[in-house]
Amino acid sequence: MKVGFIGLGNVGGKLSGSLLRNGVDLTVHDLNAALVADFVKRGAKAAESPAQLMRDCDAVITCLPSPAASDAVMAEMLPEVGPGKIWMEMSTTDYAEVQRLGAKVIGQGGAAVDCPVSGGCHRAATGNISIFAGCDRVTFERILPFLTTMGRRILHTGPLGSASILKVVTNYLATANLVTCCEALVVAKAAGMDLNTAYEAMKISSGTSFVHETESQVILNGSRDISFTMDLVKKDIGLFQEVADRAKVPLEVSPVLIDIFNDGIARYGDREYSPNIIKRLEEATGLDIRAPGFPPEMLDDEPEEPGYEVIPQSADRRVAAE
Structure with a gap:
C-alpha cells in the first residue's frame, strides 16, 4: 500500500x-x-x-x-x-x-x-x-x-471524531499539569527548597506525572524547549473548551488556563515555548527557576x-x- x-x-x-x-x-x-x-x-x-x-x-x-x-x-x-x-x-x-x-x-x-x-x-x-x-x-x-x-x-x-475529542481532553490535562508544575517549582524555590531535590520529591511521589518527568526537566535546564509553543497550547485548550461548551458542561479550571496562556502570548509571543509560561511567576517573584544537571531537550531513550x-x-x- x-x-x-x-x-x-x-x-x-x-x-x-x-x-x-x-x-x-x-x-x-x-x-x-x-x-x-x-x-x-x-x-x-x-x-x-x-x-x-x-x-x-x-x-x-x-x-x-x-x-x-x-x-x-x-x-x-x-x-x-x-x-x-x-x-x-x-x-x-x-x-x-x-x-x-x-x-x-x-x-x-x-x-x-x-x-x-x-x-x-x-x-x-x-x-x-x-x-x-x-x-x-x-x-x-x-x-x-x-x-x-x-x-x-x-x-x-x-x-x-472520537479520537479528536480524546486528544483535546488529554492535552487539556497536560496543560493543567504544566501550570501546576510551574507553580509547584516556584513555591518550592520561594520556600527555600533545593530545586534538584524538589524535582525528585515530585517524581517519586503521588504528584508525579508524564508532564513533570519531561517538561519540568527542560524548565529547570532553562531551555524550556519541548518543541511545543504557546499558540498551539491556546488552540488545543480552546478546542477542549468548545467540546465542553457544546456538551453544556460548566467548567471552572479551563477558562483560567485560557486566560493564563492568553496573557503568556501577550507577554512573550505566540511562538514562545509553552513551558516558558513559568516566566510569569519568575517575573512576579524575581526567582530564577533553574537547576544544574537537567537536559536542554527531551530524548526518547527507549528502543523502538x-x-x-x-x-x-x-x-x-x-x-x-x-
Whole structure:
C-alpha cells in the first residue's frame, strides 16, 4: 500500500520519518521545499500537490497546524477521492470539523480516520508515541500496520471524531499539569527548597506525572524547549473548551488556563515555548527557576518497538469472560 504524508513539521516530520525508516512506500508534500528535499534524499518520493498525492496513493495522512489548513488541503484532494482511498487526519483538530470533512470523503466512497498522537515530539521521533484512532473497525484494521509503525500504543476510540475529542481532553490535562508544575517549582524555590531535590520529591511521589518527568526537566535546564509553543497550547485548550461548551458542561479550571496562556502570548509571543509560561511567576517573584544537571531537550531513550493495539479494560474483561 502506498502512503502519502502532508505536513512535515515538528510532529509530522517525525511520524513520516518512522514510516520511511521502516520501509513504507512513502510520498510526501509540504509548503517548505527544503523539508520535502530532505525526505527525497532519504528515499521518499515528492508530490507536486495534495491532489496528486491522493491520486497516486492508497492512504493520505495529513498533519497540519489548524483546521483551516486541513480544510484547504481537503478541497484539493477531494476530487481524487474514490473507493479504496483512505484519509487519515493526524492533526489536533475540532471533532466537528473532522466529521464534516470525513463525511465528504465517505460520500465519495473513501474512508476517513482521525488519528491524533500523544506523548511528545521525542517519542514521535522514535515511533514510541501513542495514537488514538476514530473510525469504523474495518478501516481501523486496514490502517493498523501503519499506525503501529508510527506509534507504540494504538487505541481505537470509536467512530470518526472520537479520537479528536480524546486528544483535546488529554492535552487539556497536560496543560493543567504544566501550570501546576510551574507553580509547584516556584513555591518550592520561594520556600527555600533545593530545586534538584524538589524535582525528585515530585517524581517519586503521588504528584508525579508524564508532564513533570519531561517538561519540568527542560524548565529547570532553562531551555524550556519541548518543541511545543504557546499558540498551539491556546488552540488545543480552546478546542477542549468548545467540546465542553457544546456538551453544556460548566467548567471552572479551563477558562483560567485560557486566560493564563492568553496573557503568556501577550507577554512573550505566540511562538514562545509553552513551558516558558513559568516566566510569569519568575517575573512576579524575581526567582530564577533553574537547576544544574537537567537536559536542554527531551530524548526518547527507549528502543523502538513494534506497536500494538490497546484494549480498554471493560472490553478486555468481556473478552476474558467469554
